[in-house]
Amino acid sequence: MLHRYDVIVVGAGGAGLMAALYASQGAKTAVISKLYPTRSHTGTAQGGIGAALGNLEEDHPEWHIFDTIKGSDYLADQDAVKVLCEEAVDTVYELEHMGLPFDRTPDGRIAQRPFGGHTNNVTKKPVRRACHAADRTGHMILQTVYQQCIKNHVTFFDEYQVMDLLVNDQGQTAGVVALHIDSGELHTFHAKSTVFATGGFGRIWKITSNAYALTGDGPAVAFRRGVPIQDMEFFQFHPTGIKGLGILITEGVRGEGGVLINGQGERFMPKYAPTVKDLASRDVVSRAIYLEIREGRGINGQDYVYLDVRPETVNRYSDEDGVKNLDGTPRHITAADIEKKLPDIADFCRTYLGVDPVKQPMPIQPTAHYAMGGIPTDVKAQVVIDSVNTPLPGFYAAGECACVSVHGANRLGTNSLVDILVFGRRAGQHAAAFAAATDWPALPSEPEARVRAELEGIRYSAGIESAADIRRDMRNLMMDNVGVYRTAELLTDAVARLRALKERFKRIAIMDKGQRWNTELLEAWELGCLLDLAEVTATVAGERQESRGAHFREDYPERDDTHWLKHSLAWIQPDGSIRLGYKPVTLGLYQPAKRTY
Amino acid sequence: MKVKIKIRRFNPEKDRKPYWAEYTVDAEPADRVLDVLVQIKGYQDGSLTFRRSCAHGICGSDALVINGRNRLACKVLVRDVGKDIVVEPLRGLPVIKDLTVDMEPFFRKYRSILPFLINDEPPPHIERLQTIEARARFDETTKCILCAACTTSCPSFWANDSYVGPAAIVQAHRFIFDDRDQGAQVRLALLAESDGVWRCRTIYNCVEACPREIDITRAIGEVKKAILTGDVD
Numbered sequence: 001m002l003h004r005y006d007v008i009v010v011g012a013g014g015a016g017l018m019a020a021l022y023a024s025q026g027a028k029t030a031v032i033s034k035l036y037p038t039r040s041h042t043g044t045a046q047g048g049i050g051a052a053l054g055n056l057e058e059d060h061p062e063w064h065i066f067d068t069i070k071g072s073d074y075l076a077d078q079d080a081v082k083v084l085c086e087e088a089v090d091t092v093y094e095l096e097h098m099g100l101p102f103d104r105t106p107d108g109r110i111a112q113r114p115f116g117g118h119t120n121n122v123t124k125k126p127v128r129r130a131c132h133a134a135d136r137t138g139h140m141i142l143q144t145v146y147q148q149c150i151k152n153h154v155t156f157f158d159e160y161q162v163m164d165l166l167v168n169d170q171g172q173t174a175g176v177v178a179l180h181i182d183s184g185e186l187h188t189f190h191a192k193s194t195v196f197a198t199g200g201f202g203r204i205w206k207i208t209s210n211a212y213a214l215t216g217d218g219p220a221v222a223f224r225r226g227v228p229i230q231d232m233e234f235f236q237f238h239p240t241g242i243k244g245l246g247i248l249i250t251e252g253v254r255g256e257g258g259v260l261i262n263g264q265g266e267r268f269m270p271k272y273a274p275t276v277k278d279l280a281s282r283d284v285v286s287r288a289i290y291l292e293i294r295e296g297r298g299i300n301g302q303d304y305v306y307l308d309v310r311p312e313t314v315n316r317y318s319d320e321d322g323v324k325n326l327d328g329t330p331r332h333i334t335a336a337d338i339e340k341k342l343p344d345i346a347d348f349c350r351t352y353l354g355v356d357p358v359k360q361p362m363p364i365q366p367t368a369h370y371a372m373g374g375i376p377t378d379v380k381a382q383v384v385i386d387s388v389n390t391p392l393p394g395f396y397a398a399g400e401c402a403c404v405s406v407h408g409a410n411r412l413g414t415n416s417l418v419d420i421l422v423f424g425r426r427a428g429q430h431a432a433a434f435a436a437a438t439d440w441p442a443l444p445s446e447p448e449a450r451v452r453a454e455l456e457g458i459r460y461s462a463g464i465e466s467a468a469d470i471r472r473d474m475r476n477l478m479m480d481n482v483g484v485y486r487t488a489e490l491l492t493d494a495v496a497r498l499r500a501l502k503e504r505f506k507r508i509a510i511m512d513k514g515q516r517w518n519t520e521l522l523e524a525w526e527l528g529c530l531l532d533l534a535e536v537t538a539t540v541a542g543e544r545q546e547s548r549g550a551h552f553r554e555d556y557p558e559r560d561d562t563h564w565l566k567h568s569l570a571w572i573q574p575d576g577s578i579r580l581g582y583k584p585v586t587l588g589l590y591q592p593a594k595r596t597y
Numbered sequence: 598m599k600v601k602i603k604i605r606r607f608n609p610e611k612d613r614k615p616y617w618a619e620y621t622v623d624a625e626p627a628d629r630v631l632d633v634l635v636q637i638k639g640y641q642d643g644s645l646t647f648r649r650s651c652a653h654g655i656c657g658s659d660a661l662v663i664n665g666r667n668r669l670a671c672k673v674l675v676r677d678v679g680k681d682i683v684v685e686p687l688r689g690l691p692v693i694k695d696l697t698v699d700m701e702p703f704f705r706k707y708r709s710i711l712p713f714l715i716n717d718e719p720p721p722h723i724e725r726l727q728t729i730e731a732r733a734r735f736d737e738t739t740k741c742i743l744c745a746a747c748t749t750s751c752p753s754f755w756a757n758d759s760y761v762g763p764a765a766i767v768q769a770h771r772f773i774f775d776d777r778d779q780g781a782q783v784r785l786a787l788l789a790e791s792d793g794v795w796r797c798r799t800i801y802n803c804v805e806a807c808p809r810e811i812d813i814t815r816a817i818g819e820v821k822k823a824i825l826t827g828d829v830d
């Protein structure tokens with residue numbers, strides 16, 4: 001079936017919904033999402049959205065800009081960071097005007113809490129910048145922006161999975177091909193502008209905070225159509241995932257005073273980050289946890305440590321550090337405060353661990369969390385396809401699937417929610433403007449042929465390999481070889497073994513041959529996306545001979561600005577091999593400096 | 598440990614009627630029922646079909662009837678339900694395939710109560726102010742994840758599927774009691790109609806079913822009272 005829209009938005013998380021809301025004001029727009037919009041992973045974001053409102057203490061967008069650049073280990077493009085942090089303020093006000101139920105301060109303003117890496121640039125102490133609605137900020141953002149889409153009659157194709165990007169002979173994007181999950185039929189969406197907002201791909205790793213649906217379809221589809229992927233070696237491991245499960249425990253817990261404790265009962269972060277301690281940047285904290293574990297100081301010598309937010313612990317360390325409330329009294333918390341400020345976290349611990357965080361410490365370990373890399377774009381959210389930022393006309397990307405780059409080598413907490421909204425909005429505006437100014441791009445002949453062949457290949461394969469086995473092997477391999485600590489040896493081995501997995505993938509077999517709701521087929525196709533992205537990740541990580549942000553090479557433990565202050569780009573070649581390239585980082589505000597916390 | 602799990606299955610392309618299928622799975626007591634379903638799909642029967650995404654009780658994808666009760670498969674552990682598990686699709690919505698049901702009727706009801714802030718006054722250049730107390734007034738109902746566990750546990754809904762249902766009322770409550778919203782009277786009028794709140798017979802199934810522990814019957818009671826008094830304070 002053929003549909004025609006000026007603008008097609010793929011994905012209905014925060015980025016896609018914001019893009020759709022804005023695009024639909026000036027152009028005939030539809031959103032395609034494989035999940036019902038409210039099921040998107042934006043809904044799981046907990047801690048907050050960063051904006052220098054200064055509601056509780058002095059703060060400035062300039063400080064937010066500096067913290068973001070420093071947090072990125074100087075790999076972020078500074079023009080983009082400036083846009084992010086300056087537009088963050090109005091974005092948060094806009095959310096409030098849309099009805100978002102932020103928590104409030106005693107004088108009725110939006111409440112803010114401290115978060116890792118966000119500082120007062122003068123005192124270097126943590127600053128309250130994360131605007132929050134309890135520990136379900138993402139849930140409230142997703143609901144609120146979706147509500148506005150309903151109010152504004154945005155068109156949705158729910159439970160349609162996009163499987164190809166159409167690029168015509170003139171080199172223009174012409175829309176997408178999607179599978180209607182319920183009927184199993186393919187639909188062609190002919191569009192002047194296409195916006196990808198498909199989220200992250202943490203499912204590459206065994207322990208992850210990411211949903212089953214986060215399989216990197218958008219970046220993989222674009223990659224297969226010749227678009228490069230940028231900075232894939234930078235994937236954030238969040239320090240505090242629930243042991244074994246990877247479910248996230250927000251940094252907000254440490255923002256409220258929680259501390260990390262090793263097997264000897266010692267609070268270890270002051271050793272690694274003397275000034276901000278437990279609120280150091282995520283890459284720093286995750287490495288510290290791994291080091292403690294490696295040196296035998298995990299709990300009972302095992303591969304996890306404790307996150308302790310019991311009031312007696314918090315209050316003791318608060319006193320030691322001299323942490324004060326805004327009125328100058330010592331900061332003390334009670335069990336009731338935890339229940340009120342972190343209700344979902346308390347619930348997760350009780351449900352999945354049988355641990356009551358008010359009475360017991362929580363066993364945690366780093367969890368694969370956030371893709372700093374993705375589809376390269378400029379500050380208009382326009383996809384750019386080479387080292388000199390040549391745009392691919394009509395193609396936009398925003399949110400976690402994109403790489404602007406505002407997060408560089410390491411994202412600060414609360415900056416993704418800003419990113420998805422600021423650049424989602426820009427994507428919507430520019431996609432609509434582009435559509436208004438251009439004629440219909442020619443639709444390639446037989447637009448559905450490629451997807452049909454891919455799906456038939458899987459459905460009727462005569463192979464014997466099991467997708468579940470390959471998926472498990474990939475996730476274990478990535479965890480062991482392409483995790484927090486990396487070496488040339490581990491990465492070379494990973495690339496070789498990923499290629500072997502891709503060979504096996506060509507011979508997978510599935511049981512469900514049906515058309516309707518064939519999720520076995522879809523999951524197998526998604527595994528193909530994950531494998532492509534895993535191979536790129538391991539390959540570019542092997543090339544980068546330095547340590548920067550989330551990419552830590554034990555064989556090259558220092559940052560090397562002389563050789564490596566540049567973004568990586570990876571393209572797929574016609575024979576399936578990967579070609580690498582680089583592009584310069586946009587500086588202009590701050591010169592790279594040593595990064596300590 | 599070995600877990601026996603019975604699943605209500607139906608493939609619209611093959612089966613004339615739903616039937617029961619039984620599987621035996623190795624599971625840990627701390628595994629989620631969702632993990633068990635994923636294991637069956639991965640290693641025993643790839644055609645088993647169900648929705649899931651976040652796997653920790655936030656996205657609302659996997660509300661199912663598990664051992665007779667509406668729950669999220671990702672939020673109930675094997676140790677909570679024991680070695681004999683029975684899983685069925687939600688009741689009251691048309692089954693599509695196995696455990697997936699057609700959610701569209703549910704979302705239509707959600708959209709019918711005008712689930713968005715109504716306030717046509719030009720906003721200030723900063724945030725609108727709201728007191729901590731005013732914000733707390735509707736905190737509970739902001740937690741709803743639209744999983745449909747409540748609505749599909751409600752005998753009034755089973756008896757009459759034109760009833761707007763508890764989830765939609767919860768969503769309406771979230772706006773009616775938000776002092777920034779000016780649409781309360783329109784929503785109250787909608788909910789006062791014959792398919793609105795008065796179909797609620799305070800049976801409390803919804804409260805039992807809600808994975809977010811929202812006191813739904815209380816929220817519905819507050820809406821009923823607001824309709825009667827015309828007052829939302």
Ligand SMILES: Cc1cc2nc3c(=O)[nH]c(=O)nc-3n(C[C@H](O)[C@H](O)[C@H](O)COP(=O)(O)OP(=O)(O)OC[C@H]3O[C@@H](n4cnc5c(N)ncnc54)[C@H](O)[C@@H]3O)c2cc1C
Binds near residue numbers: 014413
């Ligand atoms: C547990 C957790 C907590 C977090 N907490 C915070 C926080 O406190 N602050 C912060 O700033 N960030 C946080 N983050 C990060 C942040 O939430 C995400 O990076 C962000 O929400 C991503 O939004 P998105 O719109 O890009 O993608 P998503 O919300 O993931 O949405 C992706 C969309 O794409 C659709 N899609 C995907 N593939 C296809 C396809 N092939 N066809 C059609 N549709 C498709 C999906 O259906 C979905 O609608 C957190 C992340 C996690 C996992």
Ligand code: FES
Binds near residue numbers: 650
């Ligand atoms: S999978 Fe998200 S609620 Fe269960």
